[in-house]
Amino acid sequence: MNTETHKAYGASSNTAALEPMHIERRATGAEDVKIDILYCGICHSDIHQVRNDWKNSKYPVVPGHEIIGRVVATGANVTKFKEGDLVGVGCMVDSCQDCPSCHNHLEQFCENGTIYTYNSPDKHLGGYTYGGYSTGVTVQQDFVLKVPENIDAKGAAPLLCAGITTWSPLSHWKVKKGDKVGIIGLGGLGHMGVKFANALGAHVVMITTSPAKAEDAKTLGAHEVLISKDAEAMKAHANSFDFILNTVPVGHDVNPYLSLLKIDATMVMVGAVEPLEAVNGAGLIRGRKRIAGSLIGGIKETQEMLDFCGEHNITADVEMVNMQDVNNAFERVIKADVKYRFVIDMESLKN
Amino acid sequence: MNTETHKAYGASSNTAALEPMHIERRATGAEDVKIDILYCGICHSDIHQVRNDWKNSKYPVVPGHEIIGRVVATGANVTKFKEGDLVGVGCMVDSCQDCPSCHNHLEQFCENGTIYTYNSPDKHLGGYTYGGYSTGVTVQQDFVLKVPENIDAKGAAPLLCAGITTWSPLSHWKVKKGDKVGIIGLGGLGHMGVKFANALGAHVVMITTSPAKAEDAKTLGAHEVLISKDAEAMKAHANSFDFILNTVPVGHDVNPYLSLLKIDATMVMVGAVEPLEAVNGAGLIRGRKRIAGSLIGGIKETQEMLDFCGEHNITADVEMVNMQDVNNAFERVIKADVKYRFVIDMESLKN
Numbered sequence: 001m002n003t004e005t006h007k008a009y010g011a012s013s014n015t016a017a018l019e020p021m022h023i024e025r026r027a028t029g030a031e032d033v034k035i036d037i038l039y040c041g042i043c044h045s046d047i048h049q050v051r052n053d054w055k056n057s058k059y060p061v062v063p064g065h066e067i068i069g070r071v072v073a074t075g076a077n078v079t080k081f082k083e084g085d086l087v088g089v090g091c092m093v094d095s096c097q098d099c100p101s102c103h104n105h106l107e108q109f110c111e112n113g114t115i116y117t118y119n120s121p122d123k124h125l126g127g128y129t130y131g132g133y134s135t136g137v138t139v140q141q142d143f144v145l146k147v148p149e150n151i152d153a154k155g156a157a158p159l160l161c162a163g164i165t166t167w168s169p170l171s172h173w174k175v176k177k178g179d180k181v182g183i184i185g186l187g188g189l190g191h192m193g194v195k196f197a198n199a200l201g202a203h204v205v206m207i208t209t210s211p212a213k214a215e216d217a218k219t220l221g222a223h224e225v226l227i228s229k230d231a232e233a234m235k236a237h238a239n240s241f242d243f244i245l246n247t248v249p250v251g252h253d254v255n256p257y258l259s260l261l262k263i264d265a266t267m268v269m270v271g272a273v274e275p276l277e278a279v280n281g282a283g284l285i286r287g288r289k290r291i292a293g294s295l296i297g298g299i300k301e302t303q304e305m306l307d308f309c310g311e312h313n314i315t316a317d318v319e320m321v322n323m324q325d326v327n328n329a330f331e332r333v334i335k336a337d338v339k340y341r342f343v344i345d346m347e348s349l350k351n
Numbered sequence: 352m353n354t355e356t357h358k359a360y361g362a363s364s365n366t367a368a369l370e371p372m373h374i375e376r377r378a379t380g381a382e383d384v385k386i387d388i389l390y391c392g393i394c395h396s397d398i399h400q401v402r403n404d405w406k407n408s409k410y411p412v413v414p415g416h417e418i419i420g421r422v423v424a425t426g427a428n429v430t431k432f433k434e435g436d437l438v439g440v441g442c443m444v445d446s447c448q449d450c451p452s453c454h455n456h457l458e459q460f461c462e463n464g465t466i467y468t469y470n471s472p473d474k475h476l477g478g479y480t481y482g483g484y485s486t487g488v489t490v491q492q493d494f495v496l497k498v499p500e501n502i503d504a505k506g507a508a509p510l511l512c513a514g515i516t517t518w519s520p521l522s523h524w525k526v527k528k529g530d531k532v533g534i535i536g537l538g539g540l541g542h543m544g545v546k547f548a549n550a551l552g553a554h555v556v557m558i559t560t561s562p563a564k565a566e567d568a569k570t571l572g573a574h575e576v577l578i579s580k581d582a583e584a585m586k587a588h589a590n591s592f593d594f595i596l597n598t599v600p601v602g603h604d605v606n607p608y609l610s611l612l613k614i615d616a617t618m619v620m621v622g623a624v625e626p627l628e629a630v631n632g633a634g635l636i637r638g639r640k641r642i643a644g645s646l647i648g649g650i651k652e653t654q655e656m657l658d659f660c661g662e663h664n665i666t667a668d669v670e671m672v673n674m675q676d677v678n679n680a681f682e683r684v685i686k687a688d689v690k691y692r693f694v695i696d697m698e699s700l701k702n
Binding site: 101106109172251263266269270271272273274275276277278279280281282283284285286287288289290291292293294295 | 452457460523602614617620621622623624625626627628629630631632633634635636637638639640641642643644645646
């Protein structure tokens with residue numbers, strides 16, 4: 001098969017820093033969209049996979065699944081895109097498209113195995129897929145998203161993962177005008193949750209351990225800030241939330257948050273893949289409360305989110321970084337020292 | 352206020368055995384139904400409260416909230432019942448009837464405090480309410496249930512707690528014909544869950560650690576038995592359940608059960624008020640799965656359950672016991688040595 005060579009940054013082992021490398025991409029097939037990458041967001045899961053924290057990394061790992069670019073070529077059967085279109089690619093680049101999950105627009109739960117943007121088996125070239133820390137990528141048209149031209153393309157990059165991860169539960173659980181919605185944690189995910197919940201008309205409460213984040217949360221769209229360490233404040237908000245989005249990225253004690261939910265209300269976990277501390281059964285039973293999980297979102301839902309962002313002029317708050325500074329950026333992500341997402345300017349890799 | 356004296360069995364401290372005592376009940380008020388108690392089921396929570404396991408017991412504790420009896424008198428404003436009616440009283444005898452929960456037929460979540468059948472403040476006589484281990488009880492008409500005359504009255508007693516506790520989640524989560532439903536744990540609750548799920552037309556899978564329970568589970572209505580310690584069998588059932596009812600009465604590891612749920616499916620906890628072992632966040636996230644709790648059920652729902660039992664001739668499997676043997680019965684309940692619920696024959700107390 002013909003291939004094309006691209007510049008990229010990747011890690012060759014779980015202890016290696018990211019370094020420049022050249023990778024091969026497939027030539028543009030009949031169903032494919034060839035994309036010149038403009039920007040790529042840095043997601044915390046990039047770091048987890050580079051460092052093999054989830055024990056499934058295949059080296060070299062070229063991370064990146066918050067990709068914004070321009071279409072530079074299209075295959076013969078591509079009807080949805082044309083050269084010059086501003087497009088996005090998120091966490092997935094393929095799925096079987098023929099199982100109940102795929103038919104139900106839940107490609108992230110493909111029964112035959114979602115093909116993630118990086119570190120998944122590459123059925124075209126063999127080996128494993130390479131992500132967006134790269135000058136270009138070629139993607140099956142059904143996994144390419146249209147990005148509204150009116151929004152800032154740099155700030156749009158994190159919509160492809162942080163955005164859809166928070167949009168999907170808010171949309172699926174039908175958060176609506178007047179609902180009291182809590183967003184736990186103010187990071188890359190949480191700051192998008194605040195923006196979306198606000199734009200959906202909810203009364204948004206930022207729930208955080210850190211009083212220092214109150215002002216920023218309000219600037220982003222929170223109507224109130226609840227400091228979770230303040231027992232009196234937590235008590236005052238008991239049994240009052242219609243929905244809570246929990247973006248805390250590590251295992252933690254969720255019981256205090258369960259006490260905030262109304263009867264029949266749900267807290268959705270989108271960050272913590274680790275074990276949660278002991279969930280108090282009584283906290284669920286008294287009030288018929290629910291804990292659920294949610295993973296990114298399907299392609300159809302991702303397009304709906306991007307369209308919503310176009311209508312409401314929503315993007316992530318980002319700090320731009322050059323490709324050569326990515327290792328330093330990783331360290332800052334680990335320290336939560338970014339408001340609220342790094343985005344790599346791929347121009348820095350091309351020169 | 353006029354009172355009437357009844358024979359009862361109660362505990363005078365957290366270390367005392369149940370022993371005979373006399374208790375006062377209020378005279379029949381305008382809204383009240385006076386009931387001659389025929390039978391009362393023994394619920395595990397009776398034992399918890401007698402022994403102050405939940406640290407909120409008020410002595411003397413006269414337990415019992417699975418009450419079946421006959422109406423012997425009615426107050427001037429009572430329209431729903433007449434002398435001779437076969438009736439039931441469950442876990443609740445009053446609520447504010449004026450909060451959103453009560454208006455929504457969820458008296459078990461009354462915002463001003465559900466009045467439980469025993470060990471709750473008694474607004475009529477002061478002190479605390481006394482339960483059904485007694486010759487009679489007087490209850491506000493809205494908290495009295497009609498019991499179909501065609502079902503066995505002894506086996507009907509456990510419907511008032513074990514029955515509604517399992518019926519409510521099956522009904523609320525709309526279990527229907529053809530659904531694959533798992534019932535975890537084959538005790539007082541679980542055996543009712545199997546009967547109800549079967550009668551609702553579901554494909555019922557008994558999930559148990561104990562192969563010895565397989566035959567009984569099938570007799571009760573399970574179509575399949577899944578031994579949760581059998582890793583191969585668990586794997587074969589992965590991601591296949593529409594709904595799981597978890598009746599395990601103690602904290603435990605729920606992660607293996609989460610793996611059984613389909614995408615978007617729910618496991619409802621009705622037994623474990625204790626902390627669950629660490630819930631794996633990824634187990635919820637991968638498949639947008641849910642854990643919820645459920646507490647008994649509202650009065651309207653309880654009547655619906657009793658009517659359903661009348662139509663489908665459903666009662667609990669019970670072992671009858673005399674009041675004088677209650678302490679021995681408690682010990683057997685603790686050892687799970689009963690199929691599947693003890694019911695006290697109150698005739699033994701009257702003589």
